[in-house]
Amino acid sequence: MESSRVTGGLSREYKLVMLGEGGVGKSAIIMQFISHRFPEDHDPTIEDAYKTQIRIDDKPANLDILDTAGQAEFTAMRDQYMRAGEGFIISYSITDRRSFQEARHFKQLIQRVRRTADTPVVLVGNKSDLVHLRQVSVEEGKELAREFQCPFFETSAALRYYIDEVFAALVRQIRQREAELGQGTERKSRHGHSLWRRLTALFLRKQHSES
Ligand SMILES: Nc1nc2c(ncn2[C@@H]2O[C@H](COP(=O)(O)OP(=O)(O)OP(=O)(O)O)[C@@H](O)[C@H]2O)c(=O)[nH]1
Ligand SMILES: [Mg+2]
Numbered sequence: 001m002e003s004s005r006v007t008g009g010l011s012r013e014y015k016l017v018m019l020g021e022g023g024v025g026k027s028a029i030i031m032q033f034i035s036h037r038f039p040e041d042h043d044p045t046i047e048d049a050y051k052t053q054i055r056i057d058d059k060p061a062n063l064d065i066l067d068t069a070g071q072a073e074f075t076a077m078r079d080q081y082m083r084a085g086e087g088f089i090i091s092y093s094i095t096d097r098r099s100f101q102e103a104r105h106f107k108q109l110i111q112r113v114r115r116t117a118d119t120p121v122v123l124v125g126n127k128s129d130l131v132h133l134r135q136v137s138v139e140e141g142k143e144l145a146r147e148f149q150c151p152f153f154e155t156s157a158a159l160r161y162y163i164d165e166v167f168a169a170l171v172r173q174i175r176q177r178e179a180e181l182g183q184g185t186e187r188k189s190r191h192g193h194s195l196w197r198r199l200t201a202l203f204l205r206k207q208h209s210e211s
Helices: 002-008 026-035 078-084 097-114 138-148 163-181 184-210
Strands: 013-020 048-056 059-067 087-093 121-126 152-154
Touching: 013 026, 013 078, 013 097, 013 163, 013 184, 026 048, 026 059, 026 087, 026 121, 026 163, 048 163, 059 163, 059 184, 078 097, 078 184, 087 097, 087 163, 097 121, 097 138, 121 138, 121 163, 138 152, 152 163
Parallel strands: 013 059, 013 087, 087 121, 121 152
Antiparallel strands: 048 059
16 A cells, blocks of 8 residues: 555656657657757667656656667667556657658557557657658648557657657556556556666666767
8 A cells, every 4th residue: 555655656757668760859859858958960879768857737757768779770678678668659750751650560569569559658740840841741640649549749859849748648648547557557567667677777877888
């Protein structure tokens, strides 16, 4: 009883994973979210982990965000973080139709690894500032989100449009799902918790030794 109250309150940590094709702006979205900066260059990610604390609906939330590699050669750990994460941002670029098609594959992958269709997800179409390069319409994005039954935002990491909304929506999804499922989820997530610890510790170390 006591422990579920603690994890549901002040110290609740949310393990979020950013997914999407290479170059769609995953790292840029996270950087804008956390430090209000926009990286102009594309520096392909291997894996990075970030921590930040925010308030969502007047409740504190410690976010643990894993920034993943879009490029296939870096995806060795994918199954593991898909198992350990609690919420997923599936991102594509509105300027890149292929990345939109890949979004569906990411959803299927999550479903396969977790053996459930019921995982908190938010769909994001990034680079909305690049109107003249648009290849994917807003309507197509909304349609895919309807299929996924998840929230959808068109973001611009460059202009910081709808960045906070994405993370808030994902935490709300997780909270809502937890409220529906009740107490059982706490115990079940404990295994995922230690796996996540190991994963992010590894990535944080990597980040330090490479910079
Ligand atoms: N105009 C515009 N450019 C963006 C936006 N988001 C990202 N970019 C640019 O797109 C390029 C790729 O951004 P990244 O954040 O590195 O992409 P990524 O998805 O993390 O790529 P990988 O780590 O290789 O998977 C960079 O040059 C960014 O400056 C955006 O919203 N608008
Ligand atoms: Mg990146």
